[in-house]
Amino acid sequence: MPSYAVLLRGVNLGPKRKVPMARLRELLSGMGFDDVRTLLQSGNAVLRASATTPAALAEAIEQALEAEFGMRIGVVVRTGPELDAVIAAHPLADVADNGSRMMALFLSADPDPAALAAFDPVELDPDRVRIGDRVVYQWCPDGVLKAPDIATPMARKWGVTVTGRNWNTVTKLAVMLAD
Template sequence: MNRYVVLLRGVNVGRAKRIAMADLRALLSDLGYEDVRTHLNSGNAVVSATRTSPERVATRVQRALADRHGLEVGCVARSGDQLRATIAGLPWPDRATAGAKLLAHFLSADPDPALLEAHDPRSLDSGRIALGERVMYQWCPDGVLAAPPASAWLEKHTGVVATGRNWNTVTKLTAMLDA
């Protein structure tokens, strides 16, 4: 049995695209996932499944949200190994202690290299944005609200779904995978 993190993009941040975490847990259970747990009220879940991939998990969840709840939201999933690799790949490990100011933007796919070259998100905030394996890291020393909207910018220019989580959430989800 493998464990996966499911990350929904843009749910429960305003009046649109709302889903109760109890409803999300029920949906995930109905899809056949086991050991379903959610974290916070922002579309974070951990599930167990056999014979699947993170991409398949994301596709199934995204379709079910649209079909059952009328929610058109992006979904990204990561295996436990992929999430641990995101943590290991952090380019600024000394900043992890300020977890609310450090973001990991999880990408649904690798951006097209030509588009990425033409629209490099690192140009938004030199030295504070770095790219990793299907993740974009962002350091926000003045707070997330004062930082450039890197996820939206990357999505607009590359067409890849990006959903950001602060480092505190990333480490909590990793702990949930291992619990």
């Protein structure tokens, strides 16, 4: 049975959009997924599911979250091999020496080529942003809050869900998927 990393967008960042991880585990287990585990309080889960596509899995989880919590929460899903490929392709590894300041911005889908041509996030920070396969890498040496916000315009202009994780979380999720 394949394993998947489930990444919820924009939960538990303040007093609104709360999704307790215990309830998330219960919800996902109740959907029939196996070996459901969460990481941190920021909407990260790993699970095993019958073979499906990450997009179909994300849509099913988004619908269940809306029914359970009464709000639309974007979900991005990656398989273990997809997450391993993100790690292996890390284009800024030679300079990104702090995992809490290195971001992987996961995209729900490939942006339309015309939308990508119209907005290139690399132009906002050419030395610290690189585009990968359904991921944008962003090195934030002065901290995430001081780095240019590229996620909001990418989501709006590319029409995709974008959710970011720091490199420490990305590598922990990969280890959890490998277990």
